[in-house]
Amino acid sequence: MDLCCTGKMGQSVAEAALRAHVELVPYTLCGPNDVLTRSHVEVGGVQLELVPPAVRDATVADLKARYPNLMMVDYTLPDAIHSMVDFYVAHDTPFVMGTTGGDRARIHAQVEAARTFAVIAPNMGKQIVAFQAMMDMMAKSFPGAFAGYKLRVVESHQSTKKDTSGTAKAVVQSFVEMGIPFDVSQIELVREPKAQVELMKVPESAVHTGHAFHTYQLVSGDGSVMFEFQHNVVGRTTYAEGTVDACLFLAARIAGKAEQRLYNMIDVLRAGDMR
Numbered sequence: 001m002d003l004c005c006t007g008k009m010g011q012s013v014a015e016a017a018l019r020a021h022v023e024l025v026p027y028t029l030c031g032p033n034d035v036l037t038r039s040h041v042e043v044g045g046v047q048l049e050l051v052p053p054a055v056r057d058a059t060v061a062d063l064k065a066r067y068p069n070l071m072m073v074d075y076t077l078p079d080a081i082h083s084m085v086d087f088y089v090a091h092d093t094p095f096v097m098g099t100t101g102g103d104r105a106r107i108h109a110q111v112e113a114a115r116t117f118a119v120i121a122p123n124m125g126k127q128i129v130a131f132q133a134m135m136d137m138m139a140k141s142f143p144g145a146f147a148g149y150k151l152r153v154v155e156s157h158q159s160t161k162k163d164t165s166g167t168a169k170a171v172v173q174s175f176v177e178m179g180i181p182f183d184v185s186q187i188e189l190v191r192e193p194k195a196q197v198e199l200m201k202v203p204e205s206a207v208h209t210g211h212a213f214h215t216y217q218l219v220s221g222d223g224s225v226m227f228e229f230q231h232n233v234v235g236r237t238t239y240a241e242g243t244v245d246a247c248l249f250l251a252a253r254i255a256g257k258a259e260q261r262l263y264n265m266i267d268v269l270r271a272g273d274m275r
């Protein structure tokens with residue numbers, strides 16, 4: 001497995017891969033400025049050589065020859081997502097992508113058309129994936145069940161996160177199908193540390209290091225009925241463990257020459273492949 005290991009999720013997935021005894025290829029893609037200050041990152045005692053965008057095409061061609069089962073894991077940034085997908089597709093490299101943002105429909109269409117093996121999902125945490133699947137099933141079984149209700153969505157993340165939560169956007173889609181008119185631009189973003197601690201009850205230790213506190217509140221038109229769904233995650237471990245599950249799932253599909261090439265995390269969960 002090769003990763004984009006310079007960021008918070010990349011590091012965490014690399015640690016989870018080592019815990020699961022998955023072989024880490026000793027290279028990691030990085031952003032253009034990273035190599036100005038260092039040449040390697042270390043994960044669990046393993047030195048990974050940084051590969052900046054300027055040399056990534058030549059490097060991946062070499063790595064594919066040396067590691068025929070190479071799979072790449074992408075936790076870059078919304079600004080980079082389309083160029084990263086172009087890269088995996090151009091090299092026909094199987095990939096697991098947790099990065100949020102971009103034009104998701106365009107990405108799915110591109111990967112489907114190229115027939116590159118991939119798992120792409122805005123959330124890799126097992127129980128959150130199950131929650132997403134449950135909301136999706138509810139929407140499919142009972143479309144319009146919440147017609148007349150008002151929806152409020154609030155999500156808090158570390159202040160370095162610039163985009164709106166991809167998970168929240170995906171969940172909102174199910175509520176829209178249940179009859180609530182709502183645009184993702186109405187999702188309320190909390191990025192100020194003071195509000196995170198005082199209003200969202202985020203532990204101070206997780207304000208900067210990484211957290212994802214989501215609340216979805218649905219209130220009936222006359223205000224007499226209220227539903228609230230909440231998932232609050234401190235740290236990165238749940239996503240990192242799920243990412244390793246996705247890699248093992250994808251490796252099995254490749255080995256079995258599966259006809260389906262593009263998957264999401266609900267597929268991984270349904271297959272019973274989340275630990």
Ligand SMILES: NC(=O)C1=CN([C@@H]2O[C@H](COP(=O)(O)OP(=O)(O)OC[C@H]3O[C@@H](n4cnc5c(N)ncnc54)[C@H](OP(=O)(O)O)[C@@H]3O)[C@@H](O)[C@H]2O)C=CC1
Pocket residue numbers: 004005006007008009010029030031032033034053075076077078080097098099100101121122123124125160166239
């Ligand atoms: N699916 C899921 O379960 C989860 C998804 N995420 C998503 O993952 C993404 C990353 O999150 P997080 O790790 O917290 O962010 P970080 O900012 O910590 O890490 C992003 C890393 O990507 C690097 N990078 C940027 N551009 C490129 C490029 N072209 N090639 C290679 N590397 C690049 C950055 O390098 P530099 O600093 O040099 O720019 C940085 O090290 C976000 O979209 C987030 O929403 C996060 C958690 C869970």
Ligand SMILES: O=C(O)C1=N[C@H](C(=O)O)C[C@H](O)C1
Pocket residue numbers: 100122123157158161164165166167168210211212
């Ligand atoms: O950036 C994060 O931290 C997270 N990003 C994903 C998202 O945008 O939904 C998943 C989780 O919320 C953590």
